[in-house]
Amino acid sequence: MSRVGKYPVPVPAGVQVALQGRTVVAKGKLGELKLDLTDEVDVEVESNHVAVKPRGSDRRARTMWGTTRSLIQGMVTGVSTGFTKSMEITGTGYKAAVQGKDLVLNLGYSHEIRYPIPEGIKITCERPTAVKVEGSDKRKVGQVAAEIRAYRGPEPYKGKGVRYDNEVILRKEGKKK
Template structure:
């Protein structure tokens, strides 16, 4: 059995988990998340902890038990604490501004770039060169951060662009004559 799938998931106080025949729903302070259940995994609720058991001994069922456990654990963490990604803008004149559900970026193009945020996602700009993307769904937060970074990824010679706060950009040496 999968090492990850063997570990039970503890359900904290204030988080409500409901398991139906085809989906699992997690409700907490940050919102509600719903995910489809995989048919090869049986989910058991044992008084405050969830366990994930493969239906049979196949390799796919074993792998999916660990995957479902990780996904449900992320759902529980998301509705209780939430997830966030921090981006930094590096470059002269690069600015970000959060206006409601829109993120306005001035990143060296002739026009400002506007990114619309989906429901359940909050965007903040503590300073003009920092962007904080927060939400309950880990996958959506990470995907949005990747899409914002893709507007202007860091270039290898001066390091200008949008980067994650913990990202290390290795600069190349310029061509010598």
């Protein structure tokens, strides 16, 4: 069983963490994030770390102990350094570009796909085949990257589609004569 919850979350310089009722608020140079706490855990905020403790010894309290600690760690990291997901587009004629507040994708369909960039997320395209999603909220960055990838996921024969930079595509052998 994991014991992630017992380790305190270190708070780096330039980040303020406060407890407002049952809400944890983290403020830093990249913005402000909030987390509503469940009834199974208690949080203690000190000057340079945040400690999470379960209220009981039942299974739900122990699972929320580690989960809450991980969510607070993600908030602190997000407001101090931020999160990034890089994606690569592979395929003839496949490309992406940022136009205003939209990400325009050409992925082999008869039309271009316009993806509206959500609030708090920054999308950049250094090359027409590279997309970088950045933001302070780890869940939102992952969700936006997953939605972009879902338009044309990588296929196993030629590897065409949108894939994460660290993703490995298991390739299949094609037809034989």
